[in-house]
Amino acid sequence: MTAINSVTDLTIEGDVAVITLNSPPVNALSANVREGLFEGFKAAIAEPAAKAIVLICEGRTFIAGADITEFGGASKGPGLNEVQDMMEGSPKPVVAAIHGTALGGGLEVALCAHYRVAVPSAKCGLPEVNLGLLPGAGGTQRLPRIVGAQRAMEMMTSGQHVPAKECLAMGLVDELAEEGKLRDAAIAYARKLVAENKPLVKVRDNDTKVAADRGKPEIFADFRKANARKFRGFLAPEYNIRCIEAAVNLPFDEGMAVERKLFMELMTGSQSAAQRYSFFAERTAAKIPGIADDVPLIPVKKVGVIGAGTMGGGIAMNFANAGIPVVIVEQKQEPLDRGLATIRKNYERTASRGGLTAAQVEERCALITGSLSMEDSFKDVDLVIEAVFERMDIKKDIFAKLDAICKPGAILATNTSGLNIDEIASVTKRPEAVIGLHFFSPANVMKLLEIVRADHTSDSVIATSMKLAKQIGKIAVLVGVCPGFVGNRILGARQREAQKLVMEGAMPWDIDRVLYDFGFPMGPFAMSDLAGLDIGWVKEKSNGESIRDVLCEADRRGQKTGAGYYDYDENRNAKPSAFTEKVINDFIVKSGANPRKISDEEILERCIFPMINEGLKILEEGKAIRASDIDVVWQNGYGWPVYRGGPMFYGDLVGPEKVLAKMKEFQATMGDQFKPAALLEKVVAEGKKFGQL
Ligand code: 3HC
16 A cells, blocks of 8 residues: 555555545545545556556545635645546546545546446535535536436536435446445456446546537526526526536537636625535534533433424424434323324325325324323423423423423423523523523424523533434524524514614515515515414504504404405415505604605615624623524524525625624614624724624
8 A cells, every 4th residue: 555645545456556535524625635636546547557446535425525615715736627637538447436425526526537336325416506606627517418407407506415326327326336345346346347348438528418408498498497486696506507508508628618717706706605604604503612522411312392382393393303202292182182183294295295205204203192291201201392382480380390200311491482591490400401492483394493501501411402403403503591592682683673664664565675685585574474463462452552553453464364564365475555554654644753765775784784783792792602603593594595694794795894884873863772782893993804703
């Protein structure tokens, strides 16, 4: 064995040269890796005994892509294209041996081998789109030459990781190897190629698939139309499609030039910067300073949930999906039966769309049982999550009971979306076991989990909750106790401003349009109509003192009653409402204010800048660990457009000076609700960025 460099070895196994790459954690194509590959292939090609070359990786995966941490820096060492040219131009057959994931630049390297062998558990994909990019190392030109334009568009605009068996079926992989025996299988495959004198297949020369798609622009037009909603606002999906069009319509080298140009445009733009930032922000959120790596974790083998409503049911499904048994406790049989029936219906709906098999539906339903007694059911659970009505007295009563029933060491969690968890914990004799696990509705779908650390929550309970979140497929962010925690507290800042704008002359549909165009799935008023205007509204207490009171009294309670802020047709299409407009105007007249025309720019700044300011107050108070955690919350729980990073990242794009100047301007004309956070003043004074916090 010869060491090529610190991450690459070359071994000559009889007549096959094996290049082994070992650059943890994911063999990303750093300068060092590119150098190792370049020198490794050069040496293998020059080695007289070797008649074929195998490229294989150590560790958890084949090459998982370019090294994202290098983006934006000065390029060092051989370029990826030089490595690829060397491989593709090799006079000896090159076989890529794939395990784990061959992603992005990793798959693009494999596409420059003449053949590909993979274990069944391996997956291949071009996920650059999720970083706001397109494959920039020939992937846009080579993939369609193997799988055709349609499949290439599907893969490249979704970033999906395609299982090896499927890759074999579409010709992306040439042979499957037995699990755990990849190295031997790849060497044997290489020998067979030599023995049978197989051709050196260069994917770039393969014209059949793209030729078949030529002269059929409808393939692209239909795909764009079918996905228009999904791609709204994003640049990268469209740019990926344009490259595939180039692959179909232009010779290889000209297609490569299109790829290069569009790649550079994306790479230097703010969307990709936001999406790359988000990739690392999500992973950073999992790291909790001050908690040791070896803190003991609590094994969670059985979970209890209190409340069989929409929230409780959704929470229970998360655990069943991960194979963990759950018992749901309700006070009465009827709501319990209803809750369990809803869970079954949800699973059956997924199955009807092909997401689950009938057997999986039964397996998951069998993991969720119902009970009317906490005493009987919670003695042996390792974690209980309370998801009942948001009232402090009810929660305290429940936690006192849990304290008496649950075994020592069990985690006692509340799903409260804003109540004081220290107060809840105070009724137990084990406040160290109490934590907030704030799921977002629908809890079986939404990715975000706010994990709320109370004063006495132990490190072990926090670390276990973070790990469990990953196990059930959530993106967890650790936050502190404050009204609304991080997400709802910042939402509150936006809602207050939206309501005020209405009283100054902006109509709900004006505000919704501005936020929709910014990239949110819907604005605050459309959202209220969807959720129901009568959430938290009590008819008996209603006295017509707010716009909401009047709308609810007129039975305009949102989409479910066919009208709310908007009018709805039978297909639930929203139309601005003359009724609502009159209600609003009456309130404005009553208040003595003079309605004015409010620009889209002002609407946006008035809605967004107070959110940034609130985020800074949260950081000042230590209720979030870092600015990027706030962005992770807003992207994954509140539909903040992915390509704009999050409120704090967006604040940096706009510039902290501008945010401060505007807040001061608003404060001078509209009052102290716009008072800049001390941290905002400090960041600007020190010439810093929010992202450094
Ligand atoms: N570059 C740099 N670091 C990377 C990386 C990459 N491409 N991919 C993963 N990492 C790092 C992560 O940041 C993480 O670091 P940490 O431990 O310090 O937090 C570590 O590797 C492990 O990653 P995960 O926690 O995500 O590990 P998983 O096992 O859950 O997932 C994975 C592994 C599926 C490979 C996942 O990391 C992933 O999806 N990576 C990104 C793949 C990707 O997008 N590739 C395309 C890159 S762009 C490109 O190739 C451009 C080209 O076309 C020119």
